[in-house]
Amino acid sequence: MIIVVMRGKDTSSVSISPSKKAIFQPFAEYVMVVLHVTLFNATMIRPFCLLMLFILLPGMLQYASAITIHGIGDSTMATYDEATTDKRGWGMMFQQFFYSDSVTVNNRSKSGASSKSFYLEAGYWNTVKTQIKKGDYVFIQFAHNDEKNNGLDGDTVRATTDSTADYRGTSAQGSFKVYLRVYINESRALGATPVLVTPMCRKYFSGSTITRIGRHDLGEKFGVGESDHNYDYVWAMKQVAAEMSVQLIDLTAATKRMYESYGIDACTALLFCVDDDTHPNALGGTLVARLCAQAMVAQNILATSVRASSDVLINPTSQDFGKAYTGQTLTKEFTISGFDLTPSSGTFTLSVSEGFSIAASPSDIFSSSISKIYSKGNLDFARFYVAVKLTDAGVKDGTLTINNNSVTKTIPLTATGIQLSGGTEVKLSWNLGSNADYVLTGPAVPVAETWSSMVVNSYSAPKSGQDANGLWYTTWPATSGYTDRKTQRNVIEGLTWPAGEIDEVSTRYVQFGISANRGTVLNLDSIGLYVGGAGGSGMRCRISWSKNHFSDYTAIKEFSSMASNAMSAVTSIPVVSLAEGDTLLLRVYPWYTGTATGKTICLADVTFHGMAVSTTALADLYASDIRSSINAGIVRIDGIQEDCLLHVFDVSGKKIFTSSYISPNSINFSAPAEKGLYICEINTQSHSKNIKILIQ
DSSP states (O other), X not given: OEEEEEEOSOOTTOOSOHHHHGGGGGGTTEEEEEEOOSSSOHHHHHHHHHHHHHHHHHHHHHTSSOEEEEEEOOTTTOOOOTTTOSOOOGGGGOGGGBOTTTEEEEEOOOTTOOHHHHHHSTTSHHHHHXXXXXXXXXXXXXXXXXXXXXXXOHHHHHXXXXXXXXXXXXXXXXXXXXXXXXXXXXXXXXXXEEEEEOOOOOSOEETTEEOTGGGTBGGXXXXXXXXXXXXXXXXXXXXXXXXXXXXXXXXXXXXXHHHHHHOHHHIIIIIBOTTOSSOBOHHHHHHHHHHHHHHHHHTTSSGGGBOOSSEEEEESSSEEEEEEETTOEEEEEEEEEEXXXXXXXXXEEEEEOTTEEEESSTTSOOBSEEEEEEBTTBEEEEEEEEEEEOOSSEEEEEEXXXXXXXXXXEEEEEEEEEOOOOSEEEEEEEOOSSSXXXXXXXXXXXXXXXXXXXXXXXXXXXXXXXXXXXXXXXXXXXXXXXXXXXXXXXXXXXXXXXXXOOSOOTTOEEEEEEEEOTTEEEEEEEEEEEEEEESSSOEEEEEEEESSTTSSOEEEEEESOOOBTEEEEEEXXXXXXXXXXXXXXXXXXXXXXSSEESOEEEEEEEEEEEEEEETTTHHHXXXXXXXXXXXXXXXXXXXXXXXXXXXXXXXXXXXXXXXXXXXTTEEEEEOOSSOEEEEEEEXXXXXXXXXXXXXX
């Protein structure tokens, strides 16, 4: 018997495991045909088989690696840091529904993106295209932000009636279709398969039914009947799918059915973020992702790569905690759920390997294991948390194991500890009390403050109330040391905040930055600022940094609410190195919850801190024997010379301690009372050196 691969339309005869069968999915037009060699001369068959193998093997080998699904879309699909927001785009919950050896999800969806802005802004579609390989899939979900300007194209509105209109808007029957066609054509040109995904519904109810606007048909706003599709983005996407023979997953219809089955109260309590009718939370994002996976099975889109519904599902399916300085503890959120489980009732034990810990809630005591009870074949959706304390420099690997004595799953874990190192201290700061000037100490290159679709309104103090003497005051964090001071108050160009904004606008921001000096590597260890809203409680913002002009970025804070005229401290301890020529940019993206004037976003004390190391001295620096340790409230620094003087500074440059305590090769002193990063300056007779310590 000889198995030969030939062209066809049905793969049902292929008898291999689901995860292995997925390898053949990209060329589903091939089938396995069994030839029974009985009457034929084997010497005649052999050349034929070798010829077929020669023709088909290169294509088969090309697809032997996992297929990647590249997700492009908006904030309802995007990936978020659970430490900054309760939003969970369905794209970030998608991987758990696939066999990881056959499909990898590359979720590149962007908050605030429309079909137009994701294509035109350099950091997004252009960078996705560099990641696409032949045989991959591109899932395309847009419409939420295309609906700006009530269904009119933003560029057309700006050119005709309103120069401040949001350019991201597209018209359903015009520019929206244009950009969908472009994504389809360019995906195909790269050898990928495009799939259109209609947008998940908004939580807009009328009685027990999702409204037309909630289903992305804006015709309801203009009083036209449902048969008029001029403002219907889902209808437009379906037309493009038919026109270009593209498979389409109707997530709009699927989420409509699901939300209506829950009802508005349960949707609000269980599936959506607080005070938000658009963005799903962890459970909501998971259920939407599951609907998409189920539709893939029903429509035979990578169907053999999708996990069966009878399974326990863990998200993420692997976790890289990232980098942190030794002494820091990193915590990540996981989710678990199960359907049609065998046996139908029991207990899952979730355990982690040595060096990691686990808890059902971030406020619980972390230990080596927790338990989850299930019944009737279903494990209710739940979140849990895994932490790792990085005690040593280097890579730390571990596992998360899920077991119910019938099913065992293992999730790989990894984290990287970075030893706090010395160098020349760098501090770049903008006081923003009277101008946009900066102050730099140390070897670095400042990137001046810039504004995009924003302007400075004034330099003045936000005011929130009157004290006993009748003087107006601003609320500042107690740790700031401020009771009242001027801030930089920024406002949108045109002075009027538009209605209907629920997320960042990628072209509207205030930006700061820092670059490494020539001949140095700049190790940044702190980013900080004060931010607040003045004139009303509707101001919102997201604060992010990036090393590659925001094609990828790290969000360090998102404000889903901001009390009027109250300043908040934002701090981050990044582990990022800038080589010569590298730049880190920090952006504050503001929006307001409704149309308004006289509302400003206030900024003060934007600060970057780090250490610059000469590239010619790196080898000597990393070979240095000077090291620090903290035990029982005592800091010990070893490997230094005798007869030295120690100064300890906080990251603002304030000296908090000086010691002349001398001991052979070491210094001991009491740890600072406040948690945070500190600079230790060691002065000896022969040299001066800085090291960093982290107090937690």
